[in-house]
Amino acid sequence: MKANPHFYPIILAGGRGTRFWPLSRKRRAKQLLALDGKQTMIQQTVARLTPMAAPSRFWVITNDDLRPAILRQLPRLPAKQVIAEPAGRNTAPAIGLAAFLLLRHDPDAVLGLFPSDHVIADPAAYRATLAKGIEIAAAGDSIVVLGIRPTRPETGYGYIEAGSPQDDAPDHHGFLRVRRFTEKPDLATARQFLDAGNYFWNSGMFLWRADTLANALREHLPNTAPFLEKIAAAYGTRKFADTFRKLYPKCENISIDYAVLEPRSAKGESQSRIFCLPSDFGWNDLGSWTALHEHHIAKAKAPEGSLISAAGSFALNAKNNYVHVLDKFVALVGVSNLVIVETEDALLITTLDQSQDVGKVVKHLDEKKLKKLV
């Protein structure tokens, strides 16, 4: 695999990941946690891309709360390319800013947009898939989205409805035209998607040229694009911080899906130039403690549960519990399907069925202004 010298990974690392409370906090979001192995999620994200791009070509978009920890966790990345948004504005302005920044730096730049908190079981297959996508994205005005083959009727993800194979050129073999992006479906719809065979999970991973993306922003967000261009023009000067702080909050608060991909795909599959690259490299977004539990069990092939405690444990008539306790002996008697997570200042007890509601605990803590706990 020959690395493309114009490929720039853009790591999106501004999320809070509140569903991993109490481990995740405002200054220690999900992507900064070592949920799966010794490296943190963002370290894994960078590590698996490093064979394709030198550290100097990485950019990270995050916020002021998380930037210090990211710099500590990723010391090889250029600090000035770890950018803290002055205000959260969802993915469209973040991605757009990256496009305008790179366009000034390298007119042939190809951006890869990567969430910072996902797991990839097969990094080699992942890189092979990416290389294929980069090649197509680099060649012209295509937008490539990595679509994950669904394995269950998941209602928590957005789906990509794929159309006909884009096989009009030999190098496009295996790509599918995107017919439509759909929001999170209900269970019945998700089952239909799974059965239909031409639906894919939207991984949030995209590949496109910086100029293609810049043009898309100018077309679909005509009010926001000029702010982003001005911020990009100030980058590297003394005025940057000030310009960024003043103009960025004026950008529209909108996702790249809503802003660009959905209206673009509405033009019809033959016009949109959006291509789905069917992907199968063991992707998991680890959306909750339950998802992490299932991931651990699948990896370790230990159906009886996962128990993380450095101080030992004893289970009596207990099974399929997720326990994350670092320095206490844990005794489980007659309990099953629980999620138990302890930190220095908090203890969470929930069930595998209801762990997706843990974000509501953080909402409560926010409302009560219990700042030390969020």
Place this chain on the structure above:
Amino acid sequence: MKANPHFYPIILAGGRGTRFWPLSRKRRAKQLLALDGKQTMIQQTVARLTPMAAPSRFWVITNDDLRPAILRQLPRLPAKQVIAEPAGRNTAPAIGLAAFLLLRHDPDAVLGLFPSDHVIADPAAYRATLAKGIEIAAAGDSIVVLGIRPTRPETGYGYIEAGSPQDDAPDHHGFLRVRRFTEKPDLATARQFLDAGNYFWNSGMFLWRADTLANALREHLPNTAPFLEKIAAAYGTRKFADTFRKLYPKCENISIDYAVLEPRSAKGESQSRIFCLPSDFGWNDLGSWTALHEHHIAKAKAPEGSLISAAGSFALNAKNNYVHVLDKFVALVGVSNLVIVETEDALLITTLDQSQDVGKVVKHLDEKKLKKLV
């Protein structure tokens, strides 16, 4: 109420109370815990008896592991009357030793035998009942046992089957002759006991004259009684510790129920001279975390659960959980009927249904020689 100057409370405090692990430990058994209020169980036991006997008349039978903490918790009791058994030999030798000790000190001594880890909701009613029992016990060779009116078909207690009222003397009004002591029944039998109306829970609280008890020991444990007499004879001399250590382990390892009460009651209700004093003063032996939970709920009239955490909590779709966590914020999401207890070095998660099995955790820790945790 005129206090009887010959009444001596004997507090039995050698138990481990493993079902309150991880709070209870070898050196901090259940009776040394403040499970219900600010005072510990043994402090409450002594406090509620103090109006009936000066601190100098209390004796405590315990073991070497617990004696230091008991002396700290009960500084007003004479230290030499807090006796550590060299080896656990169940209740018969412990009680017998107390009888022989007191007999040498006061020929008219009346012993009250009291577990050290029970709750009494109405101490005034308790003392009034005791006063009545002491009067009868002091008068002759009767054994008085406080029988608790059962309120549910409890399978965890021994029962007393009461016979005819012992009303042949005016001062015996309200006492019932004991027909039989029965072991822990199964549920169907317990329901029959409850319906029958003449069954009482064996509270483990007894009143009898020291000479009556000494004679009973000589009759029913002829091999053990001489050892106890020799130990008692050495009390207060330089030979005591040595004699105690050598002879006490030779005593039979047997409960007073098996050794004396059951064979005595087998003589028939008209011969046994064992009387049940029906008692109704809000007794609760707090036999498990679940019993403690129910006690807290009954006291606080808070059916939604009991939660002990100094650092706050948040419950979402959660009810009827017992939580004992001292310095962490606790979040419960979608869980019910759990018991959650945390200490500095251990975390227990069980259910209200299965908390009686917590003793098995301690058994496991004993077997694994995890001494710091027991």
